[in-house]
Amino acid sequence: DQQVKQNSPSLSVQEGRISILNCDYTNSMFDYFLWYKKYPAEGPTFLISISSIKDKNEDGRFTVFLNKSAKHLSLHIVPSQPGDSAVYFCAASVAGNQFYFGTGTSLTVIP
Amino acid sequence: DTEVTQTPKHLVMGMTNKKSLKCEQHMGHRAMYWYKQKAKKPPELMFVYSYEKLSINESVPSRFSPECPNSSLLNLHLHALQPEDSALYLCASSQVETGYNEQFFGPGTRLTVL
Numbered sequence: 001d002q003q004v005k006q007n008s009p010s011l012s013v014q015e016g017r018i019s020i021l022n023c024d025y026t027n028s029m030f031d032y033f034l035w036y037k038k039y040p041a042e043g044p045t046f047l048i049s050i051s052s053i054k055d056k057n058e059d060g061r062f063t064v065f066l067n068k069s070a071k072h073l074s075l076h077i078v079p080s081q082p083g084d085s086a087v088y089f090c091a092a093s094v095a096g097n098q099f100y101f102g103t104g105t106s107l108t109v110i111p
Numbered sequence: 112d113t114e115v116t117q118t119p120k121h122l123v124m125g126m127t128n129k130k131s132l133k134c135e136q137h138m139g140h141r142a143m144y145w146y147k148q149k150a151k152k153p154p155e156l157m158f159v160y161s162y163e164k165l166s167i168n169e170s171v172p173s174r175f176s177p178e179c180p181n182s183s184l185l186n187l188h189l190h191a192l193q194p195e196d197s198a199l200y201l202c203a204s205s206q207v208e209t210g211y212n213e214q215f216f217g218p219g220t221r222l223t224v225l
Contacts, residue, residue, distance in 0.1 A: 004153070032211050043115070043201055043216035044154070051211055089153065096210045098167065101153035 003027050004092050006102035014110050019077040021105050023090035026071065030092040034099065035064060035075050038087045047088075048075070080109045115217035117202050123223045126192060132220045134185040134202030140215070142166075142208040143185040145177060146201040148219070154201055160185060161208040192224045 031052035036044035159167035
């Protein structure tokens with residue numbers, strides 16, 4: 001059973017606009033979450049993390065929001081750039097032990 | 112150096128062949144991981160090494176045999192694989208196995224079993 005779900009397989013956004021990628025999880029014990037970006041023929045690249053003691057973490061154009069009661073996190077990219085076009089994975093763990101990954105969302109930023 | 116390298120990039124092998132995948136990192140990380148990823152699926156954890164000792168084996172068939180010769184190297188020995196083992200094999204490392212630290216991934220080896 002998939003413990004981490006990304007229900008949108010793909011997303012298209014105009015350059016300069018906001019991209020919002022969503023991730024839901026089922027295990028209430030998860031307390032550490034990561035977002036990765038993956039280009040074709042490359043391994044996933046770490047983007048940003050958040051632990052459950054926070055509800056928001058920012059790094060430049062990337063912000064991750066965590067809603068523990070809804071078991072939901074989202075990644076906001078503002079402004080979106082064509083180079084952001086990639087597959088985005090969220091991953092969740094209990095205290096950094098064994099990450100569970102979502103199936104990914106393919107983001108296309110249209111120039 | 113924040114890179115995890117993997118060789119080869121691509122590998123085609125028959126079901127009777129023996130081959131090995133190699134992973135290397137020089138970040139001083141003491142935890143290393145093997146993941147398997149099929150198309151349109153998330154990465155699935157196979158093995159975890161912590162301080163060069165096997166920590167987790169996620170019920171992986173014995174035709175996959177991991178080895179950690181030292182803290183920088185991780186190998187995956189392959190023997191008598193099946194066509195359904197064709198996938199992208201990803202190596203990752205982190206500072207330690209537990210704790211709030213991210214995993215760094217290599218580019219992967221695309222394996223095709225004929």
